[in-house]
Amino acid sequence: MAASDLELAALVAATGDRHAFGQLVERYQTLVRAMLTRMTGNHALADDLAQEAFIKAYRKITSFTGKGSFKSWLCRIAYTEFLQAVRKRKAAAAAMERYKQHQDVEEQTTNWERGDAMDLDRALATLSEMERTSIVLCFSSGMSHSEAAEVMDLPLGTVKSHINRGKAKMRALLEEKEAVQV
């Protein structure tokens, strides 16, 4: 039987076992990379930030007390990495700039509901940072509103407001696009 997250985290905290931590990386890399990809709109940047997040998680593993889920704890670290990258305004700003330029090149004709990640990322790029993060945590990472509030260190009501505003903006944008296509 596979060890639980808590067991692996305890093993890493006690012995620094890299292979045990590697199992946690295998388990959560897709979730963290997807979350950061949707937040940044850039695969390469997201992978770099995800890597940093896992290294920080390894260093800070003793601060995981098991009160919440390992997933929430890890996503919080990844979110902090994202915020730091945004604040530095170096790699993230350059990537966003490239992304925006790419946006102007050509309008896609595919429907966003058919899984066109580009359309989804374009819609996400129109949201504020908080709205985007709230939406990504709840719809991409599968978190509850409470978990998202814990990750973002915000009151539950504030997160709900961000989600509602974000959804309204995305809905308007995506439905407008659909109307144009029809």
Place this chain on the structure above:
Amino acid sequence: MMTPQDGFDARLSAAFEKADAQITPDERFTQRVESRLSKVVNSRTMVLGGAGASGSAIAASQLERFADGLHFQNAALAQIFDTIGGQSLIAIVFALMALGLAYILPTRRI
């Protein structure tokens, strides 16, 4: 009853699911993280080992009486003991033990 908002939630979830499906597990990603962890462990060993070795060396250098009481049958050991000095030799041995401990502990498995 399903509201228009619920309908949009379902569409949004489906869109995220399809978009995120493009991000597949990457073995190289795990390998890159694990290789970087080796450097973290090595630097931790250096810091812990260095601090432990220094502390042990200082502590052992205070064991004057213990050093004076040592006598070696082996000629080579006695020669080293006389050359380096008892206290210094004990300090070096203690420092090496602390360094070894700092090296072994991070790689120990339960």
